[in-house]
Amino acid sequence: MVVPSSTTPARQEIATAAAALQLPAIPTVDMSAPRGLLSRQVARACAEQGFFRAVNHGVLVPGPAPAARQLDAATAAFFALPAHEKQRARGVQGQGPPSSPLGYGCRTIGFSGDVGELEYLLLHANDPAYKAASIHAHDPKHFSCVVNEYVEAVKQLACDILDLLGEGLGLEDPRSFSKLITEPDSDSLLRINHYPPSCTVHKLDHDGQCKLKGTACRAKAGNGGNPTGGGRIGFGEHSDPQILSLLRANDVDGLQVLLPDVNGKEVWIQVPADSSAFFVNVGDLLQALTNGKLLSVRHRVIASACRPRLSTIYFAAPPLHARISALPETVTAGSPRRYRSFTWAEYKTTMYSLRLSHSRLDLFCVHDDDDNSSDVSKEK
Ligand SMILES: C=C1C[C@]23C[C@@]1(O)CC[C@H]2[C@@]12CC[C@H](O)[C@@](C)(C(=O)O1)[C@H]2[C@@H]3C(=O)O
Ligand SMILES: O=C(O)CCC(=O)C(=O)O
Ligand SMILES: [Fe+2]
Numbered sequence: 001m002v003v004p005s006s007t008t009p010a011r012q013e014i015a016t017a018a019a020a021l022q023l024p025a026i027p028t029v030d031m032s033a034p035r036g037l038l039s040r041q042v043a044r045a046c047a048e049q050g051f052f053r054a055v056n057h058g059v060l061v062p063g064p065a066p067a068a069r070q071l072d073a074a075t076a077a078f079f080a081l082p083a084h085e086k087q088r089a090r091g092v093q094g095q096g097p098p099s100s101p102l103g104y105g106c107r108t109i110g111f112s113g114d115v116g117e118l119e120y121l122l123l124h125a126n127d128p129a130y131k132a133a134s135i136h137a138h139d140p141k142h143f144s145c146v147v148n149e150y151v152e153a154v155k156q157l158a159c160d161i162l163d164l165l166g167e168g169l170g171l172e173d174p175r176s177f178s179k180l181i182t183e184p185d186s187d188s189l190l191r192i193n194h195y196p197p198s199c200t201v202h203k204l205d206h207d208g209q210c211k212l213k214g215t216a217c218r219a220k221a222g223n224g225g226n227p228t229g230g231g232r233i234g235f236g237e238h239s240d241p242q243i244l245s246l247l248r249a250n251d252v253d254g255l256q257v258l259l260p261d262v263n264g265k266e267v268w269i270q271v272p273a274d275s276s277a278f279f280v281n282v283g284d285l286l287q288a289l290t291n292g293k294l295l296s297v298r299h300r301v302i303a304s305a306c307r308p309r310l311s312t313i314y315f316a317a318p319p320l321h322a323r324i325s326a327l328p329e330t331v332t333a334g335s336p337r338r339y340r341s342f343t344w345a346e347y348k349t350t351m352y353s354l355r356l357s358h359s360r361l362d363l364f365c366v367h368d369d370d371d372n373s374s375d376v377s378k379e380k
Contacts, residue, residue, distance in 0.1 A: 024049070024259040026271055029280075032056040035164075042161060043168025043294075050282040050297030051257050053271075054161070054246075057278055059153050067149035068248065068312075071192075074143055076310060078135050079119060079194040089121065089134035103131045109235070114356040116235045117303050118195045125151045125188035125314070151190060154246050154278075154314040155181065161280060162244060162316075169290065171329055177289065180318035181243060187317040187344060188242070195234045195254060195301065195309040231304030238356045239296040241347065242283040242317040249311035251275045258298040268300070284361045285318070285347070288339045291326035296361065320345040339364045 027045040029052045031038065045052035059068070078086065083106075091103025101110065106119040124130060128147035129140070136143035159178040166174030173179075181188060234254055249255070255271040271279060287296040303309065318324070325341035342364055351360050 022262045023267065024261055024269055026257070026269065027052040028277075029054050030056050031058065031160075035167075039164040039168035041168075042164040046165060046282050046286075046294040048295075049257070049259055050287075050295035051259075051299070052280050053274060054157075054278045054280050055274075055276070057157055059157050059278065067146055067153055070146045071150045071312065072250070072310065074136055074146055075121060075192045075194070075312070078121065079308075079310075085134075086119070089131045091122070091131070104135075109356055111352055112355050114236060116301070117198070117232045118193050118234050118301070120194065121192045123147060123190045123192075125155070125190055126184075126186065147190065150312075151188075151314065154248075155188070155316065157278065158244050158246055158314065158316040161246075165286075165294070169293065169329070171327060176327055177243065177286065180322055181316040183319045183322070185319040185321075187320050187348075189315045189317065191313045191315065193235065193301070193309070193311045193313070195252075195303045195305075195311075197306045197308055198232055198303045199306040228302045228304075231302035234301035234303035234309070236356050237298055237300040239298050239359070239361075240281060240283040240315060241285065241351050241360065242315040243285045243289070244316045245281045245283055245313055246316070247279040247281070247311055247313045248277075249273060249275065249279075249309060252305045252307050252309035254301045254303055254305060254309045255279065255311075256300050256302060257281075258300075283315070285324055285344065287361060288324050288342075288364065289327055289330075291330035291335060292338045293330055293335075318344050320348070337366055340366055 027041075027049055029038070029041050029045060031054050033041070042052070078089070086104050086106070089104035091101055091105075101108075102122050102124060104119070104121055107115045107117070109116050121131075121135065128144040128151065132140035132143045132147075158181060162177035162181070163174055166177055180186070231254075237258070247255070251273045253270060253273045255273075256268045257271060258266050259269050261267050281297050281299065282294045284296045286294050301309070301311075320343065322344050323341055324339075324344060324347065326337055326339065331337050339361065347360075347364070350363060351358075354360055
């Protein structure tokens with residue numbers, strides 16, 4: 001159900017204040033709602049905001065040691081290691097098809113000069129053993145198992161959401177989206193981001209490679225009239241390139257999404273932290289597959305809390321060779337094809353040549369002077 005946030009008084013107060021200021025609300029979807037209603041609500045949130053908070057999703061079920069809790073414990077322990085030990089988990093640039101910066105990273109994001117006040121682990125969902133010996137020297141096998149268990153659980157939730165979207169959009173095959181991410185050679189990633197507290201000075205390195213320092217109240221977002229309110233850029237403005245992203249974080253704020261207000265002006269909206277929820281966002285590929293009906297939302301992290309933020313994001317992606325073209329049902333005379341067909345490998349290569357904030361899907365737009373008059377039947 002798309003409802004105003006309501007699980008805690010603080011969240012309710014924020015929702016009320018936002019409504020009074022006529023700020024856009026973050027939709028909350030109760031995943032235990034009846035299916036017909038649920039599919040319409042998921043589709044609506046993804047079409048209007050490209051983003052929603054999923055509650056009652058059943059993934060973090062209480063138990064002796066659920067994968068999420070074990071993963072959080074293992075990654076928090078890794079980030080607490082001395083800098084030189086973490087450096088052992090650094091990936092090799094150029095490794096992976098086509099080069100993804102897998103492994104440990106600190107401040108540097110991608111290959112084009114972007115930086116943020118964070119450190120992270122980037123893992124391939126199909127290769128949980130990569131760098132496990134450096135990440136969890138004590139028991140690498142256990143670490144890989146925990147990653148694998150978490151990936152399986154979150155992939156299931158991603159498939160459920162994609163199937164709901166397929167149903168909500170009335171697709172001929174409602175499983176068209178989920179099929180892409182369940183291929184054995186899918187290119188999905190798991191990212192764990194660790195943002196140090198911003199109120200104290202932190203030097204996480206000693207060798208000049210990686211310095212995370214408290215520089216609170218100085219940074220401004222490179223975003224025109226959208227300053228960061230005194231916080232530092234943890235992870236700069238961007239859209240996620242894949243199909244769907246599922247984010248879970250501890251109870252520390254920082255995530256913001258760019259949404260239109262009542263006058264259509266885009267404003268940064270703070271997403272109140274909720275460690276029991278998954279935050280779901282549409283990626284560029286899903287926008288392309290739906291011919292722009294679902295929106296790949298722009299988001300960022302502003303680090304201004306006095307406690308570290310730990311977030312874990314599953315990026316559901318298709319295999320590299322998958323061809324991405326708008327599904328035929330989404331292309332009509334009134335809504336002609338917006339993007340040319342491309343493979344995920346081609347998109348990935350393009351995105352790694354660009355800065356984080358680039359609106360890269362625009363490069364794949366079909367131009368007015370391109371002949372797309374008979375497009376409803378083209379490029380299936
Ligand atoms: C600068 C970049 C980092 C990024 C690849 C890119 O060229 C543009 C997209 C970035 C992003 C955002 C979502 C994920 O965190 C990520 C792993 C992804 O697939 O695309 C990162 C990339 C990255 O950090 O390598
Ligand atoms: O760490 C977060 O909370 C969000 C980071 C993010 O957007 C990303 O890694 O793509
Ligand atoms: Fe992101």
